[in-house]
Amino acid sequence: MPSAVTGFPYLNANTLMSSNYALFDTRLAARRFVSPSMLRITLAGESLRGVGATGLDQRVKVLPGHDAVVCDRLLASEEGWYQAWLAEPDESRPWMRTYTFSGIRPDRGEVDIDVAMEHGHPHGPGAEFALRAELGSRTLLVGPVAGTEGHETAGVAWLPDYAVLAHVLIVADETALPAARAILADLPPAVRGTAIIEVPERGDVADLPRPTGVDLVWCPRDEGGDALRHLPFPVDASESIELSDDVLWAEAEPGGWLGWVAGESHWVARIRKGAKAAGVPRHNMSFMGYWRRGVGAP
Numbered sequence: 001m002p003s004a005v006t007g008f009p010y011l012n013a014n015t016l017m018s019s020n021y022a023l024f025d026t027r028l029a030a031r032r033f034v035s036p037s038m039l040r041i042t043l044a045g046e047s048l049r050g051v052g053a054t055g056l057d058q059r060v061k062v063l064p065g066h067d068a069v070v071c072d073r074l075l076a077s078e079e080g081w082y083q084a085w086l087a088e089p090d091e092s093r094p095w096m097r098t099y100t101f102s103g104i105r106p107d108r109g110e111v112d113i114d115v116a117m118e119h120g121h122p123h124g125p126g127a128e129f130a131l132r133a134e135l136g137s138r139t140l141l142v143g144p145v146a147g148t149e150g151h152e153t154a155g156v157a158w159l160p161d162y163a164v165l166a167h168v169l170i171v172a173d174e175t176a177l178p179a180a181r182a183i184l185a186d187l188p189p190a191v192r193g194t195a196i197i198e199v200p201e202r203g204d205v206a207d208l209p210r211p212t213g214v215d216l217v218w219c220p221r222d223e224g225g226d227a228l229r230h231l232p233f234p235v236d237a238s239e240s241i242e243l244s245d246d247v248l249w250a251e252a253e254p255g256g257w258l259g260w261v262a263g264e265s266h267w268v269a270r271i272r273k274g275a276k277a278a279g280v281p282r283h284n285m286s287f288m289g290y291w292r293r294g295v296g297a298p
């Protein structure tokens with residue numbers, strides 16, 4: 001059971017405690033592979049009729065598992081679910097994993113999440129739940145609450161000013177593909193730029209709706225695809241890289257040119273280093289380490 005809750009910037013306590021994010025009581029309603037490496041799960045529950053539907057790269061949390069007593073205790077907590085989650089003993093505190101909605105149907109009380117399944121990846125509790133939990137298993141979800149102040153932007157890093165946005169660079173691995181897909185689909189038609197997406201294999205490649213001026217470069221690893229070779233600035237892939245929280249989470253300021261990079265932490269940190277060396281202004285690009293190879297999320 002997890003004991004540390006700090007050290008990863010995306011576990012931002014302010015977001016988790018804010019009143020526009022809440023716990024939803026759900027059940028695993030369906031699972032199907034949408035490509036060889038992407039398993040789509042559907043969570044369903046009456047309370048999801050109240051989930052906020054921003055989409056984009058808005059982050060949500062799944063507390064995989066279904067210990068009914070703990071679920072009920074967290075849902076009933078008066079001091080707020082996050083405080084209650086922290087107060088749980090290590091042995092019973094549910095894991096918490098971060099995802100992006102790939103589908104939101106509040107009218108039916110359903111959301112979809114696409115869980116990346118790299119072959120051979122030592123599955124953690126998030127992937128295990130997606131892959132093996134029995135249909136009908138109870139799980140808690142932390143997500144935005146429709147109608148609350150600020151829920152549309154809480155947990156969203158992609159906050160452009162579409163009145164001035166002209167050019168984008170989107171770089172994602174498979175864990176950030178759901179967010180990249182939603183961002184590309186949301187872009188105004190006149191935006192130009194490039195999306196570079198690295199996935200485990202050729203079968204994961206799909207067309208992504210986007211403006212005609214945005215080129216899409218797929219990099220399937222099983223064919224030697226490597227996103228780092230397609231960036232508009234050089235990146236040294238061989239150099240060892242020091243990870244620290246401040247290189248793993250930086251959000252851009254809205255402007256005419258925006259870069260958005262999310263994926264494995266070392267990969268993101270390398271891209272950030274390359275961008276910095278090439279003189280790309282810091283405020284033009286978001287960099288987000290979505291996971292860390294060899295280390296489970298806290």
Ligand SMILES: Cc1cc2nc3c(=O)[nH]c(=O)nc-3n(C[C@H](O)[C@H](O)[C@H](O)COP(=O)(O)OP(=O)(O)OC[C@H]3O[C@@H](n4cnc5c(N)ncnc54)[C@H](O)[C@@H]3O)c2cc1C
Nearest residue numbers: 099100115116121124125126127175291293294295296297
């Ligand atoms: C804002 C945000 C949004 C995210 N959205 C999504 C999303 O929509 N879909 C999605 O699949 N992931 C998404 N992620 C990434 C996801 O949270 C991590 O991959 C998480 O580590 C998965 O938890 P786990 O319990 O499966 O594995 P963990 O217990 O965290 O890790 C166990 C082991 O598996 C490795 N591992 C974890 N993930 C992967 C992977 N994808 N491939 C290979 N090895 C891995 C770890 O390095 C570790 O060695 C997102 C992360 C963030 C921060």
